[in-house]
Amino acid sequence: MKKTLNIILILLFTALFSACSGNSDKKTADASSSKEAETISASVQSQEPVSAEDKKENPKETASSKNTETSQTENAPAAGIPEKLILGLDASFPPMGYTDENNNIVGVDIDLAKAVCEKLNIEFEAKPIDWASKEMELSTGKITVIWNGMTITEEREEAMEVSRPYIESQLVIAVKKGSDIKTKADLAGKVVAAQSDSSGLFAIQKDEIYPSIKDGTAKEYPDYLTALGDLDVGRCDALIIDSVLINFYMAQKDMNFDILEEKLNAESFGIAAIKGNKELINAIEGALSALAEEGKIAEISNRWFGKDDMIITY
Incomplete structure (x- = not known):
């Protein structure tokens, strides 16, 4: 009997010890996990938080950015006005536009268009074309304007946006x-x-x-x-x-x-843009008026015709 009691006590003691040991291991694991979480939390918290003040725009950077944007907006062409004016011409029509002995395209219309582009702050390019295909060149976007002593006719005014006359012939x-x-x-x-x-x-x-x-x-x-x-x-x-x-x-x-x-x-000469682009024609006419006030139109007229009043001004 005594022997049996001892065996029972030993078994109870062993079970109790195992339970205590399990709880101790769990506590150790929980402590380890807790410590790891605290370490991660501390690591995250060690990064400097972004305060409400920091979230506000830096005044200097904002001003600089806005100035850049404003500058770009001011320099950018208005709606309907391209960054480059591609002038389509028959380069054998002196003095309006032709190829000189040095293979340069020159003429009255070239000088006028260059002055207008400078006024509008856009690039300029003269592009020789087959005159019979000028409307197709314009409609397909290969050129921006027809500007080469083009006579204003009812048919052309119906097919394209045509400017007011600038030369009488x-x-x-x-x-x-x-x-x-x-x-x-x-x-x-x-x-x-x-x-x-x-x-x-x-x-x-x-x-x-x-x-x-x-x-x-x-x-x-x-x-x-x-x-x-x-x-x-x-x-x-x-x-x-x-x-x-x-x-x-x-x-x-x-x-x-x-x-x-x-x-x-x-007949009267005019400038043509693709149908519907009134903004471009208005901008060109406005630039020509400004150039006339500055005396540039008279200068170009005198250079090519020997008279300062051959180009119509408004």
Whole structure:
């Protein structure tokens, strides 16, 4: 009996010791876990918190940032105005826009456009194009404006945004000196030339003499200078041309042409942008007015025409 009691006591003592030992291990683990949590918490808390004051914008940095943004806004073109003005032209139309002996594109329109771009704080590029494709070049975005002694017509005003007139001109009939063509009626049976898709071509096509000219149709040329060369050697008998161009060309080249007294049409030159972009046309007109007040327009006119009032100012 005593032996049995001893065995029972030993078993109870062992169970009690195991329980105490388990609790001790749990407390140790819990303490370790608690200590680890406290260490992590301390580590996080050791990072300096962002106070409400720190969250406020730094006045100096904010001012600098706003000044930069303001500067960029002031320098950026307004809505409808591109960062670069790509001017489409027939680069063989002196004095409006043409390629000189140094292969530079120069002329009245080039000087005007450069001055306007400087005023609007935008870049400038002159891009020679096929004049007959000018509206397609504009509509596809390859050029920004057509600015090259372009005659204002109702058709063009319907198809594009066109500026107010800036130069007055006339459509005249040029013939070789000594020609037997003295009046418009004398064009009957003659080879009459004009530039493709030009106001001169449209004018002769609408004229009553048109069905009487040779072959009942005008001989079309891609540019005026080629047509003038053919007129000089007799490949055509007459050329419908802008008075601004022929007068300048004759003065510069001393070529033997006569201008008939009978004119076809009076005309005005304008600047065209894609239909709907009134903002750009308004900006160009505004810049031209400002340049006129500064005397820049008179300077350009005098440089190219020898007169300071050949370019219309508003």
